[in-house]
Amino acid sequence: MNPIVSTILISSLGLGTTLTFIGSHWLLVWMGLEINTLAIIPLMMRQHHPRAVEATTKYFITQATASALLLFASITNAWTSGEWSLTEMINPTSATLALTALALKIGLAPLHFWLPEVLQGLDLTTGLILSTWQKLAPFAILLQLHPLLNPNLLLSLGILSTIIGGWGGLNQTQLRKILAYSSIANLGWMITILHYAPNLTLLNLILYIIMTLTTFLLFKTFNSTKINSIASSSTKSPLLSIITLLTLLSLGGLPPLSGFMPKWLILQELTKQSLFIPATIMALMALLSLFFYLRLCYTTTLTMNP
Structure with missing residues (x-):
C-alpha cells in the first residue's frame, strides 16, 4: 500500500477515536465511530486475498448494523427526551439499544460471532489494530453511559x-x-x-x-x-x-x-x-x-x- 495512503488511513483512525473521546453530542460520537470503521477497511483489504476480502465484508456488515442501531437509539432518545447529550440518555429502551450496538461493535457474547472469523482472515498487524485500538472508542462511550445502563x-x-x-x-x-x-x-x-x-x-x-x-x-x-x-x-x-x-x-x-x-x-x-x-x-x-x-x-x- 502507498505510504501516503497508509498515513492518511492511520491518521483517520486517530481522528475517529479522538472525536469519540471528546464528543458529548451523539451525532459527533457516531461520526467518530464511522470514521474509525471506514479507515480500517482499506487496511484490512490490503492483502488482496479472498479470506481478507471475506473478513472485511463480514466486519463491514457487522459494524454498519451496529452503527445503524446506535444511531436509532440516539434518535429515539432525542425524540422522547429532547436531549442529544451522551450523558442524558434517560430512555431505558434507548440505553439498552445503545448497549446492544456497542456490544456488537466490540464483539461481546452473544454478539461475538463475527470476531473469530474476521481476525482469522486478517494479517497480524491489522488484527492487532482491530483487537486493541478499535476497542477504545466504544469503551469511551460505555464509560460515559455506565450509570444509565x-x-x-x-x-x-x-x-x-x-x-x-x-x-x-x-x-x-x-x-x-x-x-x-x-x-x-x-x-x-x-x-x-x-x-x-x-x-x-x-x-x-x-x-x-x-x-x-x-x-x-x-x-x-x-x-x-x-x-x-x-x-x-x-x-x-x-x-x-x-x-x-x-x-x-x-x-x-x-x-x-x-x-x-x-x-x-x-x-x-x-x-x-x-x-x-x-x-x-x-x-x-x-x-x-x-x-x-x-x-x-x-x-x-x-x-x-x-
Whole structure:
C-alpha cells in the first residue's frame, strides 16, 4: 500500500477515536465511530486475498448494523427526551439499544460471532489494530453511559462472554482465533464490573491492550499463525520465548503476574456487591482461559518441531 495512503488511513483512525473521546453530542460520537470503521477497511483489504476480502465484508456488515442501531437509539432518545447529550440518555429502551450496538461493535457474547472469523482472515498487524485500538472508542462511550445502563444486562453479557471466551478457545489451533476468544473473555471481565467500578474496567482495558499488543508483536516476530509454528521459537530466540511465556501467562491471569491483579480486584468488588454466583462462575471460566494459555506456553517453550 502507498505510504501516503497508509498515513492518511492511520491518521483517520486517530481522528475517529479522538472525536469519540471528546464528543458529548451523539451525532459527533457516531461520526467518530464511522470514521474509525471506514479507515480500517482499506487496511484490512490490503492483502488482496479472498479470506481478507471475506473478513472485511463480514466486519463491514457487522459494524454498519451496529452503527445503524446506535444511531436509532440516539434518535429515539432525542425524540422522547429532547436531549442529544451522551450523558442524558434517560430512555431505558434507548440505553439498552445503545448497549446492544456497542456490544456488537466490540464483539461481546452473544454478539461475538463475527470476531473469530474476521481476525482469522486478517494479517497480524491489522488484527492487532482491530483487537486493541478499535476497542477504545466504544469503551469511551460505555464509560460515559455506565450509570444509565441496566446492571443486570451488563452482568449477563459479561458472564456469557467469559463462558464463551473460555470454552471457545479450548479446541483452537489457530493463534488468531485463540486471541479472538481471549479478547471476548477479557471484554467479559471489563463489562461485568462496568456498573459497579468503572475505574476497574479502565484498568483492565489498559492492561489488556498492553498485553495483547505485546502478544501480537511477538507472534509477528516469530511469523507464526498456528500453534505448531511457534514450537521452535525457544531455540531461535530464548529471550523472546521467555517474554512470550510471561505475556501469555499474564493474559491468562496467573498470579503474581500483572494480568492477575484486575481479575482479583474485579472478583473482590463482585463479592462486596454480594454477587457471589457471578464471581464464582467467572473465576472458574478464568481457569479455562488459563488452560489454553498454558497449552500455548508449553508449545512455545517446551516443544520443538520435528
